[in-house]
Amino acid sequence: xxxDDEGKRLDGRRxxxxxxxxIEVDVLANADGSAYVEQGNTKVLAAVYGPKEIHPxxxxxxxxxxxxxxxxxxxxxxxxxxxxxxxxxxxxxxxVIREALEPALFLQQYPRxxxxxxxxxxxxxxxxxxASITAAALxxxxxxxxxxxxxxxxxxxxVDGVLVLDLTDMxxxxxxxxxxxxxxxxxxxxxxxxxxxxxxxxxxxECIMLAIEGCRQIYAAQKExxxxxxxxxxxxxEEAEAAEGGAEG
Amino acid sequence: MTLFFNRRDLVVPGALLAEGDYELGENxxxxxxxxxxxxxxxxxxxxxxxxxxALNSFYVPRPGDVVIGDVVDVGVGSWAVDIRAPxxxxxxxxxxxxxxFRPDKDELTRFLTVGDTIIAKVKAxxxxxxxxxxxxxxGLGKVTSGRIVRITPSKVPRLIGRRGSMxxxxxxxxxxxxxxxxxxxxxxxxxxxxxxxLLVEAIEKIERESHVEGLTDRVARMIRRRKGxxx
Numbered sequence: 001x002x003x004d005d006e007g008k009r010l011d012g013r014r015x016x017x018x019x020x021x022x023i024e025v026d027v028l029a030n031a032d033g034s035a036y037v038e039q040g041n042t043k044v045l046a047a048v049y050g051p052k053e054i055h056p057x058x059x060x061x062x063x064x065x066x067x068x069x070x071x072x073x074x075x076x077x078x079x080x081x082x083x084x085x086x087x088x089x090x091x092x093x094x095x096v097i098r099e100a101l102e103p104a105l106f107l108q109q110y111p112r113x114x115x116x117x118x119x120x121x122x123x124x125x126x127x128x129x130x131a132s133i134t135a136a137a138l139x140x141x142x143x144x145x146x147x148x149x150x151x152x153x154x155x156x157x158x159v160d161g162v163l164v165l166d167l168t169d170m171x172x173x174x175x176x177x178x179x180x181x182x183x184x185x186x187x188x189x190x191x192x193x194x195x196x197x198x199x200x201x202x203x204x205x206e207c208i209m210l211a212i213e214g215c216r217q218i219y220a221a222q223k224e225x226x227x228x229x230x231x232x233x234x235x236x237x238e239e240a241e242a243a244e245g246g247a248e249g
Numbered sequence: 250m251t252l253f254f255n256r257r258d259l260v261v262p263g264a265l266l267a268e269g270d271y272e273l274g275e276n277x278x279x280x281x282x283x284x285x286x287x288x289x290x291x292x293x294x295x296x297x298x299x300x301x302x303a304l305n306s307f308y309v310p311r312p313g314d315v316v317i318g319d320v321v322d323v324g325v326g327s328w329a330v331d332i333r334a335p336x337x338x339x340x341x342x343x344x345x346x347x348x349x350f351r352p353d354k355d356e357l358t359r360f361l362t363v364g365d366t367i368i369a370k371v372k373a374x375x376x377x378x379x380x381x382x383x384x385x386x387x388g389l390g391k392v393t394s395g396r397i398v399r400i401t402p403s404k405v406p407r408l409i410g411r412r413g414s415m416x417x418x419x420x421x422x423x424x425x426x427x428x429x430x431x432x433x434x435x436x437x438x439x440x441x442x443x444x445x446x447l448l449v450e451a452i453e454k455i456e457r458e459s460h461v462e463g464l465t466d467r468v469a470r471m472i473r474r475r476k477g478x479x480x
Contacts, residue, residue: 033305051307051335062377065335104262106278106287111377113335141262144305144401146276146287149263186263186285226261226289230304230460237461244470 002171003160009171011040015164018154018214023134023225025142031118033143035225037135040168041125046135048143050115060112067107068114069098071132073121093129094119100133100182100192101140104147115145126169127155133182133192134218141226150222151191153182154214156207158199163206165214179204181211185219252299254292259460260301261289267299274300290403291460304460306403308334308432310371310380315389317397317430318382320365323357326350330367333402333432336379340369344383366392368428368436388428395426395438398449400456402433407459408452415455415465422472423448447475 003009013019019040028034031047038044054060071094075084086094097119105115117139119132130153137151157167159175172178177197183190190212199207250269254260264286266277273279276288277299286292290301310316310332318332320340328345330338342350345360361367367382368389374380384390400408408429409416420427425439425448435452439445451468458464 032307053335053337109376110335141289142305144288144303144307144403146278147262148278148285148287150261184263186265187280223261223264227259230259230289233458234461237458237467241463241467 001160002174003162003164007162009159009164011168013166015162016210016213018166018217019168021218021221023138023221025138025225026229031139031143033139033141033145035135035138035142037131037138039127039131039134039166041123042127042131043121043123044128044131044135045120045122046132046139047118047120048116048136048139048145049118050143051110051113051145052116054112054114060114063111064107065105065110065113065115067098067102067105067117069094069101069117069119069136071097071119071121071129073124073128077121077124093132096192096194097129097132097136100153101136101151103189103191104137104149104151104184105140106146106148109146115140124169126167126172127180130154130180130182134222138222138225149184149186149189150219150226151182152185152215152219152222153180153192154211154218155180156211156214158197158203158207163203163210165210177203177207179207179211181208181215183212183215185212185216252294256292256294257460257462258292259290260286260292262287266292266301267294270297272296272298274298276301276303276306303403304401306401308332308402310334310338310374311431312371312373314371314431315368315428316371316382316432317366317368317392317428317434317436318432320361320363320367323362326352326357328357328361330369330382332369332371332380332382332430333399333434334380338369338371338380338382340367340382340384344372344381344385347385361391366397366436368392368430392436395436396445396449398435398437398452400433400435400452402431404456404459405429405431405433407464408435408455410465415468418465418469419448419451419472422469422476423451447472 022038024036033048133153157178159171182192267284288303290303316332318330322329327341369382372381372383428436
């Protein structure tokens with residue numbers, strides 16, 4: 001029973017509804033760029049360094065920068081302690097996330113250098129790869145690395161015969177299918193599409209449309225989060241000016 | 250020809266800025282006739298040239314730039330210098346000594362060693378090789394005193410101001426000596442620690458508030474107010 005009689009999900013959401021989204025940018029002082037994303041109970045931190053000299057040297061490519069990605073789940077991110085050593089799953093997700101971000105970057109502009117992306121899942125409740133991509137894209141933008149567009153990611157799937165958006169861990173585990181999707185919404189280009197489970201071709205198409213709609217909402221929140229700091233500073237300055245002007249007058 | 254933003258509007262990567270026959274400036278790219286932003290910054294339009302003034306960036310060397318960097322390695326006939334660029338810069342011994350380098354007699358660490366800070370000029374850089382530095386010009390060389398402030402390289406033009414208005418105001422109001430590296434490293438030398446503290450605060454204010462109008466006046470007011478209070 002993942003969907004009740006009124007068509008609501010375990011957490012009370014409608015099928016096509018995202019979990020509450022909270023995004024912050026520039027949360028780490030020591031990284032070149034960073035971002036923090038909360039999507040329901042999924043919490044992800046991303047940090048970016050670079051472009052920088054690549055070590056060891058022979059890993060450098062003569063025609064473009066190397067994007068290196070590490071997706072890692074904290075030992076306390078799940079109910080049963082997870083070993084901090086990178087698992088097969090984490091290594092695969094690191095690659096998948098890297099390939100979802102690469103199309104957004106102008107890597108050929110910085111040959112023989114490396115851009116490092118570190119993603120730490122602090123708490124996992126489904127959709128961590130998507131939240132990771134959302135966070136990593138913001139950290140890249142925060143690091144001042146030129147991008148074609150931000151990358152937003154979101155999953156859709158099938159639970160109790162209903163097509164739903166943004167699956168939780170329970171829905172992913174006990175549902176019928178899961179379709180994570182990442183895209184550059186401004187350009188309308190998909191950079192990641194996976195599927196796990198069983199769907200008819202029409203259902204898959206509907207899931208993709210649903211996930212794209214989810215990405216668009218996340219994209220809007222991403223843009224807002226990037227602007228927030230600068231808008232806040234502008235406001236603070238204007239308020240200080242007003243206070244000063246008032247004091248003089 | 251359509252524009253989707255006004256001057257000084259805040260834009261983010263992927264924002265559609267303009268459509269049509271515009272010239273490409275900094276931090277933008279084109280797909281067909283659509284022009285998009287590549288960085289977080291302020292939209293700028295000058296004579297049909299669309300660009301974005303970045304609020305976050307890293308330093309990309311350009312020949313002729315004066316930069317401030319740290320020596321991180323001493324090689325056989327050269328030093329490696331961190332100038333906060335994607336690659337370590339190379340300072341060859343001839344470009345530091347001003348005369349031919351004699352490996353049998355010259356001991357490189359006697360001139361510069363790991364941990365030293367230098368003011369240097371970018372001699373050459375073409376993106377495929379490490380940038381080359383030189384010290385063979387007046388005003389360049391090892392830094393022996395002062396304090397280093399680091400800002401985002403894209404805000405260096407703002408720190409200098411239009412025709413040097415900001416930097417000359419800072420020098421006038423605080424009486425300090427200021428050397429700006431184009432890589433966002435700023436060297437300040439003041440007579441008193443109070444002046445130094447004030448100047449560093451002013452530079453940090455410029456970096457933080459660079460996207461809000463009336464910056465030069467605001468910083469000048471802040472310095473005068475603080476100086477007035479201190480007296």
